Amino acid sequence: MMRMMRDVNAMSKKEKYLILSYLAKYALPVIPEDRLKELDSSEAKSFKRVCSQCHDLPDPKMHKQGEWKTVLKWMKENMKEMNVPIMKQEEEKQILEFFKNSQGNKNRYRISIS
Numbered sequence: 500m501m502r503m504m505r506d507v508n509a510m511s512k513k514e515k516y517l518i519l520s521y522l523a524k525y526a527l528p529v530i531p532e533d534r535l536k537e538l539d540s541s542e543a544k545s546f547k548r549v550c551s552q553c554h555d556l557p558d559p560k561m562h563k564q565g566e567w568k569t570v571l572k573w574m575k576e577n578m579k580e581m582n583v584p585i586m587k588q589e590e591e592k593q594i595l596e597f598f599k600n601s602q603g604n605k606n607r608y609r610i611s612i613s
């Protein structure tokens with residue numbers, strides 16, 4: 500393993516800074532560990548079950564309520580493409596309800612979709 504890495508140069512400080520800045524800006528903000536235990540309502544359980552199949556659970560605060568509707572549409576496309584059972588209408592309703600109840604006052608990670 501080390502042999503294969505022999506000719507790879509360690510990244511420079513500048514490269515490291517650029518990569519970390521990129522990730523801080525674009526990586527999926529996931530739901531913090533300490534909030535996972537809040538997820539025991541039936542809405543939250545649907546969110547957990549459906550939305551953790553392909554990636555970590557996104558932080559509900561990353562989008563406004565209206566934007567989540569759009570994200571869910573995209574995710575249904577992903578489900579189709581990736582052959583994952585498409586969420587039922589009832590689950591979609593519950594997940595939107597979960598986001599509505601999880602907005603809080605502060606939106607640390609809000610990313611807008613324009």
Ligand code: HEC
Pocket residue numbers: 527549550551552553554557570571573574577578579581583594610
């Ligand atoms: C079939 C697999 C799959 C499932 C199930 C899934 N996702 Fe995703 N999700 C993806 C993929 C692939 C991407 C990255 C590409 C993209 O953005 O479509 C992604 C990206 C995202 C993003 C980042 C896009 C953005 O807003 O900037 C969010 C947020 C997200 N998913 C939320 C959800 C939620 C909420 C659910 C549950 C309803 C869900 N995902 C279920 C596959 C999935």
